[in-house]
Structures are given as structure tokens and as C-alpha cells.
Amino acid sequence: ARGASIQHYLRDDDLTPEQQAEVLALAAELKKDPFAKQTLAGPRGVGVIFEKNSTRTRFSFEMGIAQLGGHAVVVDGRSTQLGREETLQDTGRVLSRYVDAVVWRTFGQKRLEQMAAGATVPIVNALSDEFHPCQVLADLQTLAERKGALKGLKLTYLGDGANNMAHSLLLGGVTAGIDVTVAAPAGFAPLGYVVEAATARAQQTGATITLTDDPVAAVAGADALVTDTWTSMGQENDGLDRVGPFRPFQINADLLSKAAPDAVVLHCLPAHRGEEITDEVLDGPQSAVWDEAENRLHAQKALLVWLLEQRGADEGRP
Numbered sequence: 161a162r163g164a165s166i167q168h169y170l171r172d173d174d175l176t177p178e179q180q181a182e183v184l185a186l187a188a189e190l191k192k193d194p195f196a197k198q199t200l201a202g203p204r205g206v207g208v209i210f211e212k213n214s215t216r217t218r219f220s221f222e223m224g225i226a227q228l229g230g231h232a233v234v235v236d237g238r239s240t241q242l243g244r245e246e247t248l249q250d251t252g253r254v255l256s257r258y259v260d261a262v263v264w265r266t267f268g269q270k271r272l273e274q275m276a277a278g279a280t281v282p283i284v285n286a287l288s289d290e291f292h293p294c295q296v297l298a299d300l301q302t303l304a305e306r307k308g309a310l311k312g313l314k315l316t317y318l319g320d321g322a323n324n325m326a327h328s329l330l331l332g333g334v335t336a337g338i339d340v341t342v343a344a345p346a347g348f349a350p351l352g353y354v355v356e357a358a359t360a361r362a363q364q365t366g367a368t369i370t371l372t373d374d375p376v377a378a379v380a381g382a383d384a385l386v387t388d389t390w391t392s393m394g395q396e397n398d399g400l401d402r403v404g405p406f407r408p409f410q411i412n413a414d415l416l417s418k419a420a421p422d423a424v425v426l427h428c429l430p431a432h433r434g435e436e437i438t439d440e441v442l443d444g445p446q447s448a449v450w451d452e453a454e455n456r457l458h459a460q461k462a463l464l465v466w467l468l469e470q471r472g473a474d475e476g477r478p
């Protein structure tokens with residue numbers, strides 16, 4: 161039975177709406193009582209591998225795993241055989257003999273799929289070029305704290321519509337029943353296959369998706385404004401103008417004043433102050449970014465517990 165039913169978390173839609181709600185409820189519980197779950201006692205191990213830089217993801221996973229009673233093996237992927245000739249499938253197969261889950265920040269989404277194909281433990285996407293689903297769990301937890309029910313909220317993302325955050329907010333947002341608008345300059349719209357998957361998911365939850373290149377229309381009545389860097393890791397030398405066309409999409413006081421009066425502002429961080437967001441907004445009363453960063457810890461602990469409890473149930477483990 162092992163292998164057949166491993167639940168991975170490679171994209172936001174790997175959790176059904178019900179499953180996502182379970183993880184978010186557990187995240188809220190763990191925020192109140194951080195040591196309530198000792199799922200990794202033993203200690204059981206979790207591999208946490210980075211092929212790109214990280215501050216929040218690294219600290220929150222390592223501390224979260226410790227709080228669950230486990231041990232995190234945190235490594236720079238470039239120092240492992242991942243950087244050499246071993247296949248990702250073989251790597252997944254071997255790591256599964258040592259640890260109970262693998263958390264991986266890498267480049268192409270395909271790499272995650274390949275490791276998952278060989279793994280017999282859950283693989284968690286800690287950011288890929290295409291998706292950042294752990295971040296969106298924290299974003300949803302933050303929105304739930306500020307707004308109560310997620311279903312029916314209107315969230316507007318402004319900036320690079322084709323990056324990991326835009327894609328994950330689309331997929332994860334509509335999974336939660338949120339109406340998601342992505343406002344991006346021409347040429348930076350979300351990729352078609354993501355829009356298709358999000359549309360299918362939105363049909364299940366009753367949510368809507370709006371794509372536009374008009375930032376002012378996009379924010380009207382929004383309960384949440386979200387942005388992210390205009391230049392994601394790995395895009396520094398892609399030859400595209402990632403400043404000029406993006407300027408009208410900056411979250412500043414003027415644009416924020418056009419959203420709902422009590423709109424909250426989210427940013428996964430790191431922020432490029434003065435580019436995608438102004439100091440005034442980031443440090444202002446409507447910003448929830450510091451709680452959002454904290455919630456990475458709680459949301460990811462909940463995700464790990466949930467994934468391992470699924471697996472335990474499948475295998476008849478305690």
C-alpha cells in the first residue's frame with residue numbers, strides 16, 4: 161500500500177477545500193498551543209532542502225519541526241548530490257528511508273514531481289518557480305484572523321501575475337472560496353494551465369477569477385491587497401523590464417484608498433520597499449505582513465501534522 165496513497169503538497173490544489181480548511185483550523189489551534197502536537201516525537205526527521213535563498217521558510221520549518229518533537233535536517237541543495245548526477249527519483253527513494261517528510265525549495269515544478277514519484281513519504285513544496293503553496297496557507301490563516309470567514313472575500317494580487325505567488329494565490333484562494341483578481345502588466349498574466357486549474361477549482365467552491373491589467377479597477381472593493389517582488393529569484397537576468405511596466409501596480413496609499421476601507425495588505429516578504437510597496441503601506445495600520453510571516457510557522461506545522469496523520473492512518477500507524 162505504501163507509495164500508492166502518499167499525500168504530497170506540491171501545489172495549492174493538492175488539498176481539497178475540505179482538507180485546506182482542516183489544515184487552517186489546526187494552524188489556528190497550534191498558534192494558541194504550540195506544543196499541543198508531538199507528531200514528530202522520537203525524534204522523527206524531516207529533510208528541509210534549499211536550492212534558493214530563504215529566511216522565513218528556513219527558520220519557520222526548522223523551528224516548527226523542533227516544536228513538533230522532530231529533527232530537521234536542513235541542507236543547502238547545492239552541497240548534496242542533487243547538484244550532481246543522481247536522479248530526483250532515486251533521491252526521493254533514498255531520503256524516504258531516513259525522514260518522514262521532505263520539504264524542498266527548488267526551481268521547476270517538474271523537479272518536485274520527479275522527486276515525489278520516487279518518494280514514499282510526503283514531499284512539500286517550499287517554493288518553486290511556479291508555486292509557493294506554504295506561503296498561501298499562512299496568507300489564508302492571516303486573512304481568517306483579520307476577516308473571519310474566507311468564503312466570499314475579494315482578494316486582489318498586483319504585480320507579476322506569472323510568478324509563484326500569483327499562481328498559488330489563484331489556486332489556494334479559490335480553494336478557500338475567495339474571489340481572486342490578478343492585476344498584472346501586459347505580458348505578465350498568469351500561465352494558462354494555472355488559470356485552467358484555478359477555474360476548475362473555482363467552479364467547485366463558487367469563487368470567481370478575474371484577470372486584468374488595470375490596477376485601479378482591480379482594487380475596487382477588495383478586502384485584501386497582496387503583492388510580491390517584481391523580480392523573483394532566478395529572474396534577475398531574464399532581459400525583461402521588470403520595473404517600468406510595473407510602477408502603476410505599486411501598493412501605495414493612493415491605491416490602497418481605493419480598496420475597501422478595512423482592506424488588509426499582505427506581502428510574503430522580502431519586500432522591495434519603494435518598488436512593489438511603499439514604506440507607508442508596509443508599516444501602516446492596514447499591513448498584516450508581520451503576522452503573515454509568523455503564520456508560516458503555525459501553518460506549516462499544521463500541514464506537516466496533517467500530512468503525517470494521513471499517512472499514519474493509511475499505514476495503520478499510531
Ligand code: CP
Nearest residue numbers: 214215216217428429
Ligand atoms: N516568504 C518567503 O518564502 O520568504 P523566504 O524566501 O525568506 O523564505
Ligand code: NVA
Nearest residue numbers: 323388392393428429
Ligand atoms: N516570488 C518570490 C517569492 C519569494 C519568497 C520569489 O520567487 O523570489
